[in-house]
Each structure stands twice: as C-alpha cells, then as structure tokens.
Amino acid sequence: MQKRDKTHRRLLRHGLELVSSGGFAGVTIGELANRAELSKSGVFVHFGSSEALHLELLRAAAELARREVVEPAMQAPPGLARLRRLFDRWLGWAQRSGLPGGCPFVAATAEFDDVEGAVRDYLVETLEGLIGVFEQTIGEAVDKKELSPDVDAKALAWQLFGLYTSHHTMQRLMRDSEADAVALQGFETLVQAARPLQA
Amino acid sequence: MQKRDKTHRRLLRHGLELVSSGGFAGVTIGELANRAELSKSGVFVHFGSSEALHLELLRAAAELARREVVEPAMQAPPGLARLRRLFDRWLGWAQRSGLPGGCPFVAATAEFDDVEGAVRDYLVETLEGLIGVFEQTIGEAVDKKELSPDVDAKALAWQLFGLYTSHHTMQRLMRDSEADAVALQGFETLVQAARPLQA
Numbered sequence: 001m002q003k004r005d006k007t008h009r010r011l012l013r014h015g016l017e018l019v020s021s022g023g024f025a026g027v028t029i030g031e032l033a034n035r036a037e038l039s040k041s042g043v044f045v046h047f048g049s050s051e052a053l054h055l056e057l058l059r060a061a062a063e064l065a066r067r068e069v070v071e072p073a074m075q076a077p078p079g080l081a082r083l084r085r086l087f088d089r090w091l092g093w094a095q096r097s098g099l100p101g102g103c104p105f106v107a108a109t110a111e112f113d114d115v116e117g118a119v120r121d122y123l124v125e126t127l128e129g130l131i132g133v134f135e136q137t138i139g140e141a142v143d144k145k146e147l148s149p150d151v152d153a154k155a156l157a158w159q160l161f162g163l164y165t166s167h168h169t170m171q172r173l174m175r176d177s178e179a180d181a182v183a184l185q186g187f188e189t190l191v192q193a194a195r196p197l198q199a
Numbered sequence: 200m201q202k203r204d205k206t207h208r209r210l211l212r213h214g215l216e217l218v219s220s221g222g223f224a225g226v227t228i229g230e231l232a233n234r235a236e237l238s239k240s241g242v243f244v245h246f247g248s249s250e251a252l253h254l255e256l257l258r259a260a261a262e263l264a265r266r267e268v269v270e271p272a273m274q275a276p277p278g279l280a281r282l283r284r285l286f287d288r289w290l291g292w293a294q295r296s297g298l299p300g301g302c303p304f305v306a307a308t309a310e311f312d313d314v315e316g317a318v319r320d321y322l323v324e325t326l327e328g329l330i331g332v333f334e335q336t337i338g339e340a341v342d343k344k345e346l347s348p349d350v351d352a353k354a355l356a357w358q359l360f361g362l363y364t365s366h367h368t369m370q371r372l373m374r375d376s377e378a379d380a381v382a383l384q385g386f387e388t389l390v391q392a393a394r395p396l397q398a
Binding site: 020021022023025026100101102106107109110111112113114115120123124127128152154155158159161162163164165166167169170172173174178181182185186189190192193 | 219220221222224225299300301305306308309310311312313314319322323326327351353354357358360361362363364365366368369371372373377380381384385388389391392
C-alpha cells in the first residue's frame, strides 16, 4: 500500500473515532490534524473540505456496517432466520467494529437532517438501502410463509429501525443493562404480530 | 417583565431554533450573539458558558414539551386513552411548538451520550422522567384491565420511544409522508400484543 493510502486510512479511522464519541460537528480538518499529529495542510490534501471529509467518513462507516451487520446476516437462510440475524448483528455493531462511542449514523441523522447538501443526500440513500435490505428479507419471509402476506414490509422495517435507535439510547445514554432484552423483546412482539394466522 | 428577563427569553428562543436546525454543537455564546444581534459579552452575562447555555436550552425544551405533550395528555382519562394521547401528542411536538427543525432531545441524545457533564446528567434525568410518565400510564391501563398484568411497562415505554425516534427520522430526514401511519400502526401492534387475553 502506498504511504498516501496508509495515511488516508489512518485519518479515516481517527475521524470515525471522533465522530463516534462527539458527532460530526467536531470533526474538522483542523481537529483531525491535531488528533493524527499532522499539519492542517497535510490533512487538507486528503479531503479538501469538511463536507468531503464528512462524506468519506460516512462511506467508511457504511463499509464497516456492511461487514459487521449485512455480510454475516447473508450467511443465514433467507427469510425470518436472516431477519433475526440482521437485527441481532445491528444491535451494538459500532462497538463491535471498535468504535469508542455511538453509531455514526445515529449521529449523522440527528446532525444533518436539516442541512441540505451531499452529506444529507448520501445519508438518505444509505438509510434507504438499509431499509431496503430489511424489506427484502421480510419479503422472503413472506414467500416462505413465515410471515403473513398482509405484512407491511416497509412499516415493519422502520419499526425495527426504531428498536435499534431506542436500544442505542438505552445503552449509550442511559447505560441500561436491559437494552438488549428490551430490543429483542420488541423484535419478537413485532414479528409475532406479523405471523400468518395459521402458523 | 424586566428588560433583562425579556432578553433572556428571546435568547433562549433563538437558541432553541438554532438547536432544532443544527444541533447543540453550533450553539455557542458567539453564534447566539450573532443571531440575536447582541454583543458576545451581552450574551455571556446571561449564561456564562456554553455548558450553562446548553443546559438552559434543554430546560426550555423540556418546558415546551411538557406544555405540548404531557399537559394535554393529562386531560385524557388515565390508562389506554391517555397512553394513546401521549403518543399522538409526542409525534411532531417540536414543529407544533414552532421550532423550525427537529426535536432538541433527539439532537441532544446523539450529541451528549458520550460527553460527561451536567448536560448529559440532565438529559438522562429528563428521559427517565418521560419514560416514567409512560410507565405510569401503562400501569394505569393495567389497573383498568385494558392491558395485561404481564406487560413489561418499562420495555413497552422504550419500544414506544423507538417509534418516536423512527418517526422523527422518517419525517425529518427521509421526508416520508407515511411517517405518521407507520408510527401509529407500530403503536397499535405493540399495544394489541399487551392486551389481556380475554379482551
């Protein structure tokens, strides 16, 4: 690997750690230079602007999440087993990826929802992709008659998203040891309600 | 009202608008001075530090939420009717309170969950209070036999919290017109699953 590429990856890693602990607002070219013990101009050549930096950080976070959540879930058979695996892997994925604080997407969603631009656009696209993976998996569970054909896949996917964010708040802000149990119980309740009547 | 009190309230209003659109990170004494067209020292005498400012903003947000969500819900009879009213009033409360962007508590939760200090402590206490109001209302619904005695009030309260945050993301980030329908359907699913067997 070229030295420039190694430095770039090191900067992204430092940046993700900053995002995870303090959100995107604190991750400027200058702050990243401090953290990586490089000059500001040395970091600037890698990203060019805070917006470009934030965008690259989100792309790097999406890649981490793909490896930690989506890829392992794809090892489970399609349908309910995969849906359960997806949800299990989602809870706490950021910590398992070695990030010191919370989920970069939870931070980004709160920070960029009212800020027009490329970061917001990428965030919308990425969340659509994630919800799409859940919707498809729910659709496979319907095909296998594990869930009712009447299930609203999009609604269920977003309700599961809610369980993820409430788990994040319980675990990180409230430091509540029941976070996992509450989220998993919520998953079972929502899935049971979506079961076919005969099952 | 004294002039100083009027200025203080005007500063809090400006501050809440800034928080609602861009989170707490952008709300410094200097930024607030710009927005209110006052000198930095003129704003400083009102708050003294960014931390004190953030704390006062959260207190002001809690007061708005109390008036927009909790007080009207208390007009409904205790139990399931009140639980439904609480949840209905919660969805979109920040916009109905005249804030231009998202919910200050969603922003604060993402920003302060890994930042030790008085703001984080206040946030934990306020969320505990909110979850407590839901738990109590669920308990009243159990007493009235509208919900099963087996219901886990704390778990249900946090699952409803999840529906609130997913509604917030669908509405503000995704600009999805189905946000209300998905949240209300999720509420009904969770409540139905908590009904007594005989009902």
